[in-house]
Amino acid sequence: MCTYQTEVLKVRASGKTPTGWESMTDATVYVDHPIHFPAGHALMIDFLNPSLGASARVGVEMDERSARELAHSILKALDEAPAGVLES
Amino acid sequence: MTHNLKAETISFAGHEGDEIEGYLAVPTDSASHGSVVVIHHLPGYDESTKEIARRFAANGYAALMPNLYHRLAPGASADDAAAIARNAGGISDEQLVGDAQGAMHYLQALATSNGKVASIGFCSGGRQSFLAGCRLPLDAVIDCYGAFVSTDSTPEFPLAVKGLLGEIHGLTGQVLGLFGAEDQYPSPEQNNDLTVALSAAHKPHEFHTFEGAGHAFFNVDRPSYRPESAVEGWKIIMKFLSKTIGDHHVHLPN
Numbered sequence: 001m002c003t004y005q006t007e008v009l010k011v012r013a014s015g016k017t018p019t020g021w022e023s024m025t026d027a028t029v030y031v032d033h034p035i036h037f038p039a040g041h042a043l044m045i046d047f048l049n050p051s052l053g054a055s056a057r058v059g060v061e062m063d064e065r066s067a068r069e070l071a072h073s074i075l076k077a078l079d080e081a082p083a084g085v086l087e088s
Numbered sequence: 089m090t091h092n093l094k095a096e097t098i099s100f101a102g103h104e105g106d107e108i109e110g111y112l113a114v115p116t117d118s119a120s121h122g123s124v125v126v127i128h129h130l131p132g133y134d135e136s137t138k139e140i141a142r143r144f145a146a147n148g149y150a151a152l153m154p155n156l157y158h159r160l161a162p163g164a165s166a167d168d169a170a171a172i173a174r175n176a177g178g179i180s181d182e183q184l185v186g187d188a189q190g191a192m193h194y195l196q197a198l199a200t201s202n203g204k205v206a207s208i209g210f211c212s213g214g215r216q217s218f219l220a221g222c223r224l225p226l227d228a229v230i231d232c233y234g235a236f237v238s239t240d241s242t243p244e245f246p247l248a249v250k251g252l253l254g255e256i257h258g259l260t261g262q263v264l265g266l267f268g269a270e271d272q273y274p275s276p277e278q279n280n281d282l283t284v285a286l287s288a289a290h291k292p293h294e295f296h297t298f299e300g301a302g303h304a305f306f307n308v309d310r311p312s313y314r315p316e317s318a319v320e321g322w323k324i325i326m327k328f329l330s331k332t333i334g335d336h337h338v339h340l341p342n
Contacts, residue, residue, distance in 0.1 A: 006174055008175060008177075026175055028171065028174055030174065032130065032131075033129070033130070033131055033211070033304065033310070035131060035134075035167045035170075040302070040304065040311055046171040046174070048172065048175055050172060053161070053164065054164030054165075054168035054171070055164055055168050057172075059167070059171060
């Protein structure tokens with residue numbers, strides 16, 4: 001199914017797009033039909049900067065295990081980073 | 089027979105008169121033919137759906153697929169445009185109907201049109217095809233595994249999608265539904281609810297549910313593809329179109 005299920009959040013980030021590095025202002029996280037990943041459904045993340053046009057996008061598609069391990073690894077890396085080195 | 093065809097990107101007037109992109113495929117050897125509005129799925133105005141438009145032309149029907157995301161991302165690749173559309177919350181039912189209406193009018197204005205128009209959509213487009221059939225004077229409606237036709241989307245879906253049972257009275261054309269028995273969105277129970285509602289409203293319809301198939305069984309480049317169901321499904325679609333909008337046996341002289 002096309003799930004329509006989408007988490008939308010504002011981010012402060014940079015991403016490497018087809019034309020080079022750009023500021024990314026939005027992220028969408030969703031489970032739906034992937035474009036390329038060989039499965040019926042996948043966890044997808046898009047980093048976007050809509051003000052720069054639709055091609056200012058970095059997208060990834062992955063299976064559930066990869067997504068959960070990625071989420072866990074992000075939190076672990078943040079938790080274990082030396083205090084004060086990351087700007088919030 | 090396989091018809092000669094011409095396929096191209098065009099611009100036409102969609103919802104509220106906006107000029108939007110569309111993919112048009114037309115048989116070039118038919119003096120008179122029916123037409124099909126092809127509604128793309130949530131992943132966008134992509135190559136696989138353009139191929140579906142060409143399939144209709146090869147079978148003797150003109151087909152036009154509106155790019156529902158053109159306003160949000162003109163000129164963008166299909167996947168980038170779909171990502172922008174999702175980030176923006178999708179498109180409204182009103183825009184869908186307006187774009188489908190514009191496509192219907194464009195097809196009816198073709199010199200070789202017999203005036204009859206069907207709609208077809210897959211996945212999210214299946215619901216949108218049904219919606220178009222409820223609000224536009226279409227001659228036939230094909231819903232391929234569209235979710236949220238007989239039910240509303242559930243609260244955990246941030247993009248609210250309303251069921252269409254309350255709009256069935258507006259249907260003017262026959263309805264064809266093609267579903268997978270292993271699909272849960274829509275589930276066989278939901279499809280049964282829909283057929284009961286259509287029968288109660290005296291709306292002609294035929295539903296086919298394929299065993300061993302789940303969602304998106306027509307999609308040839310995805311793992312969900314089920315060749316036996318898809319081949320049989322295409323036969324059913326072409327037979328249905330011949331019955332409802334057909335006039336494609338009149339050929340131009342060589």
